[in-house]
Amino acid sequence: MNETYGIDFGTTNSVLARATATDVETIALDDGAPVEWATLGFDRVMPSVIGRADGAYTYGWKAKLQRTNRLEAVKRLFATDDRITVGDVDIEVELAASQFFAEMRHKAQQAGLVRPLDQAVVTIPANSRGKARYRTKVSAGLAGIEVLALINEPTAAAMAYAREIEEDQRILVYDFGGGTLDVTVLQSFEGTFIEQSSKGVQRLGGIDLDAALLDVLRPRIPDLDSWADYELGSFRNELERAKVRLSTAESVTTVLPRGGKSLTVTREELEQAIEPLVRRSLEPVAVCLKESPGKIDHLVMVGGTSKIPLVQRLVSAAVGVPVNSRVDPMTAIAEGAAIAAGILQGTITDLDFHVGTEHALGTIVHNDTSPKDGEFSVLIPRNTKYPARATDTYVPAHDFQESIQIRVVEGDPEKPISHEDNVELKDWEIDLPGQRLKADAAFTVTYTYTVNGTLEVLVKDVATGVELMSGEVGFGAGEDRRRLADLHARMVPPEGEPAVASQVGGWALSETSQAAVRKARERLIPFVIDIDRQELEQRVDALLAATADTEDALRDDLEREMRKHAYLL
Template sequence: MTSVGIDFGTTNSVVAHFAAGSPAVLSSDEPPADWAGLGFDRVLPTVFGRGLDDRPIFGWQAKQRPGSLAAVKRLLRAEERAEVDGIEYSVEEIATLIFGHLKRSGAAQGVGFDQAVVTIPANSRGIARYRTKLAAGMAGVQVQALINEPTAAAMSYSMRSATEETLMVVDWGGGTLDVTILRNVEGVFMEQASKGIQKLGGLDFDSALARLVLDTVSDSDRWTQDERTGFRLDVERAKIQLSELEEVSVPLPGGQYRRITRPMYEQVIQSQVHRVREPIEQCLKDLGGSASDIDALVLVGGTCKTPLIRRFVADAVGLSPAPGIDPMTAVAEGAAVASAILGGDLDDRDFFVSTEHALGTKVLNPNVGLVFSELIPRNHKLPARATETFTPVRDFQDQLQVEVVEGDPEKPLDDDDNVVLKEWTITLPEPRAFGEISIDLTYSYDVDGILHVHGEDSLGNVVLDEAVSYGASVDKRELTRIAQRVSRTLDEDRIAGPPGPSASSLSAADRQLVNDVQAKILPFIDDAEATQLRSAVTRLEGGDASAAAELQAATRQYSYLL
């Protein structure tokens, strides 16, 4: 089995595989000549567009075309649909197509894979985690695990330094900032504290530099769409060059240039850079220690190449950044290490992750109104589980309204850090008089940080059972159609998994498999597709041991529904 890690980034995505005892990065795209030498030879810009023949295009081909969509990962937090060159797509379909392109790119280099470890920002909500895993699955990539990007970066660093130590990882990419403290004990990585800012990254620094230039231009409102696209790329390149050069010239449409010095650029981003102090201090506070407890400082993400950021973080922590780390590829390399661990190819390392947000519900406090009632605290090791009991407030009440929140219970409920992941109207199948019935809601994070909610009333009725995804519910029929379209678009066959164990009678695992097929797959696929599954279920329940293997293999193509 090939051990593969995917860094599905806001601005750039990277694929690495574990081979000959170490991770190696695949070349996913080829940058234009004027971007050569800037570190983009092994990354794919996470940009999606439509070519002249209406076929999907990716990476640099899309990035240089007006109307393309960048920063796809940011949309997984809340958006349902996005417009690309005048055509509306679901966000899941765009993300799925990008995962499929990465998979196809790996196969073209002789590294075929149908499973991988995928990274996610440490501060990512359960919604984004769910949708990321869903998109990868629909592209034919079974997600071995979702791991936090800072943990992956630490694991990449550990391949160069096996010392037992406490690490602080500052992961600052194109869209998000994460600060995480981890403990490396004999090759086992344990997250100790994590705090981040969800919308602060290289894209925001691009905007600051663009404003600096545009303040000197009087006719930018007359630029064409092609000229605006070119200007945006020139600004991004100038930002990157300022990490190495003291000054650059930014070309403008019409042949003019604007000279920008590094001090000029640092002045306009200074207030944003200083925001990294808050998550650094919060992590140290959560750890109950000080900067002197940190043994190594690991900086990853393209934004961490900025000299001002490197100086500021080094001063805040009192340590120089660890050498020998490529900020652009370290996360993917660490994900490949994690894949090797899970696949048994690397047995002297392991990892554990924690929650970055507290989880709770909205409850009514008679004195102050609605408040955040915490159930699972921040920095709790995953998996995590908690149960809350709800009681109707009047006789024969037939419905309950429940809202689940991720965020910070120390802040006001309406603070931007507090996000309502999902709300449910739960119907009681057997309404009773006040005090005669209650509902237990069990919230559980799996090891990927995806939230699952199960509800039972005190009479034994199951009233709720689902993973938390965006919106009121996931249209699973639409997801099936997306997966089919993506498969045709990428011209790839669906991948059947290895046969499962057979049994002469229904074991607990086989019973769970049958239940999943009947409840989660059959209602959402066409009758023609369901025929094989129904036949296998009937034979398995009738005692045909070989049907277990057939059923398990047949359901792998629908893993995104499970």
């Protein structure tokens, strides 16, 4: 059976799904869900929580239910922090996230998957910046999972519902999860889903609604400010569960951590607390409807927060379409990602998809009329489907200039460079050949945005055709391959890695095998630690000595070993 995998790496909960040519299902990764949570539909999710207990990492439900030493919403930190604290350990954000991915991979193996979880499509919020996208890919790669593609969560949600959508219909996907909000309009055309508009809010989700509810209840809990951290953490879990239960009940009673007291919370109180945040979530809906006018045929709402009745009422009224209830808001994104993996790997042939950029990508230029900070020169516009490639030509600002600075910026070209929506991702200082008038020193800048979320930059001198610079926009630990290799050495390897064949012989290798050897030698072997280098070199040597009968198997062995280091590929 050809299985393909999709991972919804969520802010508060993560889900794994697998797809075949005819079916898709979610895989229960964590059997530690308490009954009171499992009965609310959380039996197939793994909380995106990392903890420390007795000197070891904990994950999922075990970490979520710890009274202390737990870290929630590590994904939110991708856009900002480089290091975080889990219990008594200070570690890199990428390492914390990769430990979580590694646990998912290990749990998947225990669940009896037909093939190992070493390749997957991974979802990201449509409004994610390049930094968060890149770090998602790196973190999965550190755990031995090659990211086939990063697919926007709303597109994945539409894919889960794909076979019920008729040709030439338009879908608005409203994805309100634990930490982010995404709204996307997609067009269905001959089995292909094409993003037409996408907008969102990076830091708006169930976590923020929980905090708003706690603020409303604060006057009714007089001793709240004196609670210990473990008491407040325990109550936050109870309050989150109360919020979920209020989707089907008018009032619920939750236990306070002190004195055996209880607190009754009503749906009216919840709605009073969260309505300003829910109305804020309608702003991206309005933008998408304006940018992509026309009839919406389907309203698909996913993410746990979208199950709240107030959210459904307000969004349905804004879109003018009833909510489609045939998808599971908790698992649809992972299921769609698994279907996308099937499309990419050729096991699903009746569907296709395209994803687009949420923000424009360009560089900062200085012309005679430019503001002091410069202006945004767009190479890849917003809502461009990717993979995407664009080139533009520039000249130095002055005659006889010896160097130039290439500054990669992501955001909104309609706003000043200094606006918070515009984020500088990377900059390079590049030497120019010779002393020339600026009119004779033109150079081209090419951006290539790959399907797995990597932005590559190429700069060439126009007059000579000489390549001045070629690089990848990396962030955090990903900016240094040797640092990545060091992080990988600190990973606990997943158990049960498949055995590797060791047959040798003599044979003229195919181009595919030669490419695998080159990739291993150029991109991996110089950067990994000794024990991993030896493993790779052994597999390269075995492939170079293959026979006609063993080449395919030995190439598979090498590629499998290479996928353990997908963070470098």
